[in-house]
Amino acid sequence: MNVRRAAAVLAAAAVLGAGGAPAAFADDPAPAASPSEPPEIPAGLHGSTDPTxxxxxxxxxxxxxxxxxxxxPSAEAVGWLTGQQCADGSFAAFRPDPSKACDPKTMVDSNSTAAAVQALAALGGHDDVVxxxxxxxxxxQNKDGGWGYNPGTPSDANSTSVVVGALAAAGQKPAEAVKGGKSPLDALLTFALPCEGKDAGAFAYQPDKSGKLLANADATAAAVLGSLGAGLGGEKTKPAGSAAKCAEAKTPEQAAENGAAYLAGPLTDDGHLTSALPGADPQPDLGNxxxxxxxLASTGHADQAEKALGHLRDNGTAWAKQTGPAAYAQLVLAARAMGADPRDFGGQDLVELLNATGPAPQAAEAEDAAEPGRKADAGLSPAVWWAGGAVLVLLAAAAVLLTVRKRRP
Known part of the structure; x- marks a missing residue:
């Protein structure tokens, strides 16, 4: 998501002047404050950079x-997030003083609101906020069925997708969220490129000024999940058994497959996507x-993402250390989607590194106990194993003692 975020930050003054707000992305560091005005990080918020x-x-x-x-998570961290909500239910990217009521100048947006919904719905117990x-x-919602970043702005693939994930997380059916006769899944199909040329199967962020759709890897990754009705963490699915292939996108599911086929190209060839910001040399884009x-994992093509997962193992923690908590979170979610252990990722414990960016969490649940239906074949605690071992030692000692006594004259 970093290409669009960088562009938004560069154009922030112009966008704000037009009544919009720069987009927020997970994998880029927030704009740094000037040395004379160091950012004030609120209690409960993860990360140490300017949260604006x-x-x-x-x-x-x-x-x-x-x-x-x-x-x-820490109750303080959860409380900070719920406290950011405006009275009408929306969220802005950041409210420095939540005690002040939101007003028309508060730059609320669909992305922040939808992300908060996904997190709070996952945690449970926040039905009113959600x-x-x-x-x-x-x-x-726009009449084409989608969402723009700010209310009233044209729909885009990224915003529409993150809202789809929020609706699904809240227990709603995105296909039934209809406005003007169109659902968000209909809107996503309008951003899908046909299966022809080098960008076959990709999604565009928005049509350009001439109405042309230009492939965007960031938008494609988001729209694949949106087309599946999945959230930011993706969804578990059975392996497809074959490589992703592009075909006419008559359904959202086929559009997701097409997007996976587009993404699989650079991931299997290079092991990463590449970004090329204006004035900068192309470089691996770890966030995207x-x-x-x-x-890819959510479409059943995890095998085509193995090389990319290896690249993230080798380079991800250094990137996340520089970038902040959302980057660690992306790595955790990617590892989980691929069935990898985020607590042993390239020799690093991503979960502990993420926890260390903010208030300490309350507890870590046992993996098997937290997932109903899983067999506890390897789920015995160390205390249980120790107790069992102690019993065996005592039984062995008793047997030896009886043997010795029997051998006495």
Missing amino acids: YDGVWRQSLTLLAQDSARVK GKAVDWLLSV TADAVIA
Whole structure:
């Protein structure tokens, strides 16, 4: 998601002047404050960089990743996120003083709101906050069935996808969220490129000024999940047994398959996606790579993401250390989607590294106990094994003692 975020930050003044707000992305560091005005990080918020553009987003991803790793987040961290909600149910990227009521100048947006919904729905126990946020999202849905970043702005693939994930997380059926006769899944299909040329199967962020669709890897990774009705962490699915192939996208599921086929190319060839910001040399884009890994795993093509997962193992923690908690969260979610252990990822414990970016979590649940239906074949605690071993030692000692006594004259 970093290409669009960088562009938004560069154009922030112009966008704000037009009544919009720069987009917040998970894998980029927030714009640094000047040395004379160091950012004030609120208690409960994860990360140490200026939260102006990504406070709610990075907190939501952090809580979502912690929950996926069976960690119970800090009550303070959860309270910070719920406290960011406006009275109408919406969220802004960051409200420095939540005690002040939101007003028309508060730059609320669909991405922050939808991310918060996904995190709080996963944690459970926040039905009122989630319900109000979903109601607000539905109230600002565009007539084409999609969402833009800010209310009233044209729909885009990324915003529509993250809202789809929020609706699904809240127990709603995205296909039934209809506005103007169109659902968000209909809207996503309008961003899908046909199966022809080098960009076959990709999604565009939005049509350009001439109405042309230009392939965007960030939008593609997001739209694959949106087309599946999945959230930011993806969804578990059975292996497809074959490589992703592009075909006419008559259904959202086929559009997701097409997007997976587009992403699989660079992931299997290079092991990563590449970004090329204006004025900068092309370089591996680890944030979008993590998202693409989740997208491929969610379509059943995890085998085509193995090389990319290896690249993330080798380079991800250094990137996340520089970038912040949302980057650690992306790595955790990517590892989980691929069936890898985020607590042993390239020799690093991603979960502990993520936890260390903010208030300490309450507890970590046992993996087997947290997943009903899983057999506890390897789930005995060390205490149980120790007690069992102690009993065996005592029995062996008793047997030896009886043997010795029997041999006495």
